[in-house]
Amino acid sequence: MDRFLKKSPGGAAATPPSQSSGPGNKRVLASSDSDEVPSSKKRTPSALSSGQPSQSRVQPALTHDAPAVPMAALGEQARQVSDLGFLRDKRDAQGRREGDPNFDPTTMLVKLAKGEKLTPAMEQYWNIKKDHADMVIFFKMGKFYELFEEDALLGHRELDLAFMGKDAPHCGFPEAALPKYAEKLVALGHKVGVVEQMETPAQLEERNKKRKEAGQRVDKAVRREICSVLTQGTAPPQGAQAKYVLFVCEDLPSKTLGVCFVDVATGCVSLGQCPEEDGCQKLRTLVAQLQPAEAILDGESTSREARALLQQAVASTAVLGDGRYGGAAFARKALDEGGYFGGGAAGGAGGGAAGEWPAALQAAAALSPPVAFGAFGGCLRYLQRTLLDRQLLPRAEFAQWFPTDGEGGEGAATLVVDGKTLQNLEVFANSTDGGTKGTLFAAIDRTCTPFGKRELRRWAGRVVPKERANDEYDAARRRLLEVDAGLQQELSRWRRELRDSSIELWTPSVANGQTTEPFQLAEFAQQMSSKKGTKRFWTAELRELAGEHLEAKAAEEAALAAAAKQLFARFSAQYAIWRNAVSCAAELDCLLSLARASSAAGMCRPAFVAEAEPFLHIQQGVNLCVQSALSDGQCIPNDIRMGPAPDGAGGGGEGDAARFLLVTGPNMGGKSTVLRQACLTVLMAHLGCWVAAEACSLSPVDRIFTRVGANDAIMAGLSTFRVELEETSLILKHATARSLVILDELGRGTATFDGMAIAHGTLRHLALETRCRCLFATHYHALSREFERANPHVALFHMACAVDEGSRAVTFLYRFQPGACNRSHGALSPRRRRLPAPPRDDGGASSQRP
Incomplete structure (x- = not known):
């Protein structure tokens, strides 16, 4: 690593190389990297963006602490893009302006007007940017990634990067911070293109010698290429969720x-x-x-x-x-x-x-x-x-x-769970904040590997070498260690000659800002840079050692890259074996996760009866998502019986039972919870997991349908009622006798009588024609009167409650019981939610009128 030889610490901020140093500056002997062609010109903020050679980057004695001077006082409002014509009149590669229906945001037209010029490095930058206009370009310059023009404005705004220089927008950060800043921009929805230097300044100098000999024009900046593109889909995943x-x-x-x-x-x-x-x-x-x-x-x-x-x-x-x-x-x-x-x-x-x-x-x-x-x-x-x-x-x-x-x-062989059902049952995301708390996946996920978690998620959505030495690297590493030892000897020599043990080797990227009293070195030590409280020097010996260090470091990195390439090639040759091994491990992780979820208290093994008429019997079952969301985990269990159980299937002996259950009960009484409980139990059973019940038996289900809640899709031009009708239409078209359907308050998106007519027609079709297992919750009490007499197709159930006639208080019992509830008690429920007295009392009085 390139280093400086410097004295003791201090925390002063960097100043431009042109800034004069007072008598309080400290003494420093230094060495540094170079990233452009050697030159005797001094580096200025404009030289950074031009890519022109600068002595501060090449001479082993002088370096800079940052790409240029942070101008934190200049806010974004004080900055505008350059006066280059193609930036003021933005067009795509075909010359189309923004607003044109065929405008291509991935390209831009870079065409210089008369009198406009670009430095060699900026020519490189715009040659890359014009084909990647929709990306934020991180442009490598030495040990820093730098952003220009509109990208710099974005970097200042989103990444809190300080502007550098006083001219066009320009900012940057050290190469070690690349993952942090790239990840942040990608998370904000931006694409990031990373441009790397493909050769060292020494390699550029060698290449230019050959080009001169061949009569070709020399290059003034090191070769750079875009080497990686990071988007929300290609950036490395941060968790177990597949991207x-x-x-x-x-x-x-x-x-x-x-x-x-x-x-x-x-x-x-x-x-x-x-x-x-x-x-x-x-x-x-x-x-x-x-x-x-x-x-x-x-x-x-x-x-x-x-x-x-x-x-x-x-x-x-x-x-x-x-x-x-x-x-x-x-x-x-x-x-x-x-x-x-x-x-x-x-x-x-x-x-x-x-x-x-x-x-x-x-x-x-x-x-x-x-x-x-x-x-x-x-x-x-x-x-x-x-x-x-x-x-x-x-x-x-x-x-x-x-x-x-x-x-x-x-x-053909899976339980069908469509997108609306996954949403309504809160399988992966809850309806509160879109998180995983209280979801079915959170309740059953006990995986311990990222790939196992990904595999379990797929299941829930679709319920169906010898060591070898590298001589080249070892040689490069030994050479680097020898050079480093030489630098340490040089350090010891200067400590002895200057009689100051606080002098140390210094690296630009990890400078600790030491301070000391004023000091003047001998004539053989040349000053290369300064900042407040500090002066940096180099000597001929240090310069020679620094050059050797850079060559050894480059050789080590080249050997390491070659070794990594060989390693990846060996891995790729056996990729299929590794992929199969990971797949097997993921499946095993999923099975162990389901086993751990099944071993929890209150779980039972569901019994499938393949050749039976469609039925579902749940004894003392609970909604697992609700149970897991409660702090004490205590839920009131309920029985659900749909269809007659065959001999030996268990589930009680009450005789034949209807497949269609018409559910009534008070608002907030737990109807939706019971409806979802039935679906989640069936889903878990088909997934191969035990279910939250004392006992459960069922015949296989081919598809789960859900029509719950009041949702609209304004951006798609769909009203609440339209969404209701489309979801109901899907059920009526595709439900079979082996399907499980839940309908929650169908018809509430329109007028009462129209809604009841739709609900009545849907009920009769599913109960008498399709004959599927269905839980139909409604506040249309007239629907229940048609089926008050016992019949083999529709059974009446309700969520029990107790009403104090004196105080008009409603106590929810959360018991799923046979029979109909002739009132919804909607006018009494506002008392529990502290609705203001006037509207609450007026509403209650209105509800009592005939």
Whole structure:
């Protein structure tokens, strides 16, 4: 590491090299890195952004404590972008201005007007920025990453970085802080492009010698390239939640949905297509299961409903038009020419390289229309732009995706839990703050590994070497240690000659600001820099040792990079084995998690009866989500009996029982809790977990439907009543005799008589035609009168309560009992919520009128 030889500590702030030093400055002998071509010119704030060589960066005696002088006093309001014409009149690469419907925010037109000039380093910067205009560019200069113009304004505002210099916006930070600042910007929804130096100044000087000999123009700045792109979907995951990037396109004439989603961290790519329903139900379910970090849509093919759904559900959603998405034609050409799977250019769509594609890609490309393959085209273009295509695709695990309610593939053997049901049952996120507290997943998750947690989440959403020495590195390391020993000897010599044991080697990135009394060195020591209370010097011996140190350090880093490359290559050669091992460990972790959840008090093993008529019997069961959210964990248990139990299935001997339960009871009496309890119990049983009950027996369920709550979708143009009707329509179309349905206060989104008519028609269809297991909660008491007499199809139940006629106080008993409740006691409930007396009493009086 490059170092300075300096005296004792002090905490003064840095000053520009041009600032004069008073007699109180301290003595320092120093050495430093260099990151540009050697030169005798002094470094100024403008030289930093120009990339021009500066003596302070090259001479081993002088360095700077920061890229330039922080100008904290200058706020963002005092800064504006430069007067460069292309910044004042922003256009994309095709010359289109913002506001044009085809404007491409990923590119910008960089064209200098007459009289405008850029320094060599800024030419590099804008050559990169013009193709990555939608990214914040972290531009490596020496030991710092620096931001310019609009990116610097953003860095000052979001990262609290101090401006440097007095001219155009410009700020930066030490290279060690890259993960912190990149992570913060990505979390705020920005994309980050990291530009690295691809050679050292010494390598640049050597390259320029060869270029001169060949009669070529020399380069004035080290070579730089964009080496990584960080987005919300590609940044390393911070927790156990998998980070998916979802790609969507549609064929509107045939109403076919095509999707592709990739988990960059694990290299899993899934793609498939299916007929889509009105309301984008299959896409809604997939989004609820994945909870993607990013969504990319083909703007030329996706419907308005799909756009509204994703823009509402996924914070980072991009709609790409004007051919920027990719598509099937792009994917076919890129795969044929790219050689991702062991082949080169194939020259044809169906032969050559296509025969080497993974089976899932071949199957998708053969479909008509190839919508899933088009979605993969969007994925491929995204991976190319984020510089991940060569790393990920050759080693990726490709799989076909089938919707959970599909007719084939994975969907045929799973319990279908659509997106609305996942939301209504609070399987992954609660309805209070979107967190995991009180959710089913939080209640059953006992995994101990990140990949196990990811696998358990997938289950819940789809219930179905010898050591070897590296001689090159060892040699470089020994050389570096020898140089460091020489620097230590030089330090000891100066301590003896100056008779001052506080003098020490100093590194710019970890300066501790020592102070001392004024001192003047001999003529053979040359001053290289100064700041308040400090002067820094170097000698010929120190300069020579510093150069050797830099060469040894570069050799060590090169050897280490080569060793890492070999290690990664060996790992990649056995990637399939490691992937299978992780998959097995994840499955084992999930099973152990379910076992730990099942071993809790009050859990029982559910008994499935495969060949029986549809039934569900729960004895003394509780809602596990509610129980886990309560501080004492005490819930009132209830029995739920739907359908007659076959002989030997248990669950009591009361004879035949109706599959359809019509539930009434007071407001806030616990109806919704019991409805959700039935669904969660069934979901856990199909997941392979024990359930929160004394006993439970059931026949298999093919799909769970939920219609609860009052929700609208303003951005999609859907009122509360419209959402109610669409969700009810989905149930009536797809529910079978083996489904489980819960309906909570259907019809409350419109007038009372209209709502009761809709509820009555839905009730009769599900009870008499579909004959599914259903819990139907309502405040329309007229519905219960039709079924007061015992019948085999509909049974009446209610949530019990006690009413004190004197004080008009309602006591909820939270007992699920046979029979109907002829009143909802809505006018009495406001007393419990301290509604002001006048409206409360007026409402109560009105409720008593005939």
